[in-house]
Amino acid sequence: xxxxxxxxxxxxxxxxxxxxxxxxxxxxxxxxxxxxxxxxxxxxxxxxxxxxxxxxxxxxxxxxxxxxxxxxxxxxxxxxxxxxxxxxxxxxxxxxxxxxxxxxxxxxxxxxxxxxxxxxxxxxxxxxxxxxxxxxxxxxxxxxxxxxxxxxxxxxxxxxxxxxxxxxxxxxxxxxxxxxxxxxxxxxxxxxxxxxxxxxxxxxxxxxxxxxxxxxxxxxxxxxxxxxxxxxxxxxxxxxxxxxxxxxxxxxxxxxx
Numbered sequence: 683x684x685x686x687x688x689x690x691x692x693x694x695x696x697x698x699x700x701x702x703x704x705x706x707x708x709x710x711x712x713x714x715x716x717x718x719x720x721x722x723x724x725x726x727x728x729x730x731x732x733x734x735x736x737x738x739x740x741x742x743x744x745x746x747x748x749x750x751x752x753x754x755x756x757x758x759x760x761x762x763x764x765x766x767x768x769x770x771x772x773x774x775x776x777x778x779x780x781x782x783x784x785x786x787x788x789x790x791x792x793x794x795x796x797x798x799x800x801x802x803x804x805x806x807x808x809x810x811x812x813x814x815x816x817x818x819x820x821x822x823x824x825x826x827x828x829x830x831x832x833x834x835x836x837x838x839x840x841x842x843x844x845x846x847x848x849x850x851x852x853x854x855x856x857x858x859x860x861x862x863x864x865x866x867x868x869x870x871x872x873x874x875x876x877x878x879x880x881x882x883x884x885x886x887x888x889x890x891x892x893x894x895x896x897x898x899x900x901x902x903x904x905x906x907x908x909x910x911x912x913x914x915x916x917x918x919x920x921x922x923x924x925x926x927x928x929x930x931x932x933x934x935x936x937x938x939x
Contacts, residue, residue, distance in 0.1 A: 686907070688721035689898050692738035694762070695746070695754050696726050699782055702837075704744030706882035707777070710891050711740075718910050720899075729757045733765030735772060740898035745780030745880060748792070755785055755798035763801045770803050775873035775897040779883060783868070783876035784808040784840050793839070804869045804876050805847030808840040811861075815839070818928030819857030819879055821867045824850075826893045831855070833886055833924045834879030842878075844869050851877050856932040873897040886924050888917040 712722040778786040787806035790798045819836045841861035851868025859867035868877035884891040899907040
């Protein structure tokens with residue numbers, strides 16, 4: 683596959699939205715591409731930078747502190763919303779984590795009633811609750827035509843509700859999920875994934891990483907790629923250990939294989 687062009691990633695607000703080891707997700711994408719003889723080109727898209735539709739195959743938006751999220755929310759609407767919506771409508775992929783998940787929707791209303799606008803690439807809305815939802819989180823994700831068990835950590839005050847234009851990333855096996863009561867976690871539309879799972883997400887979930895890579899490469903080349911299989915023994919062991927720890931911490935036992 684070494685003859686394929688580099689996958690182009692637009693990293694939205696790497697300085698402001700990077701409190702949950704978000705760069706670890708990009709490191710995983712870079713390494714899994716490198717193992718297959720492919721390159722990753724990363725462009726930092728900072729405050730004031732526009733999004734040019736067609737310039738990137740995958741966008742990444744991580745989590746941030748409330749004060750940084752406010753700055754980001756305003757800039758998203760002012761400089762990036764139109765271009766980002768056009769990009770994902772044309773087939774670009776996006777991964778939006780925690781605060782990025784909230785801002786990918788229509789907006790976030792804080793406990794004080796203050797409203798942060800969202801960019802609207804996912805049909806969802808978030809309102810802060812009276813407590814934070816914190817802990818290990820396991821979901822069974824339905825994505826790219828398969829069921830994938832995904833594990834990570836959640837820490838959010840927001841209660842997110844999906845609209846009819848988005849479907850859940852998955853069903854909660856253990857943990858809180860979007861709002862602690864409907865049993866759903868995350869949101870998906872086309873090649874856009876939003877989730878509260880972090881820690882970071884992709885090192886322990888290699889299948890999800892490869893789904894994002896495949897989507898982005900298809901956007902780059904116009905053809906579905908055939909990804910060479912990798913030896914994921916260590917990644918799978920880390921995944922299984924994290925799932926077992928999550929189930930144990932939440933009073934569940936892992937199912938026998």
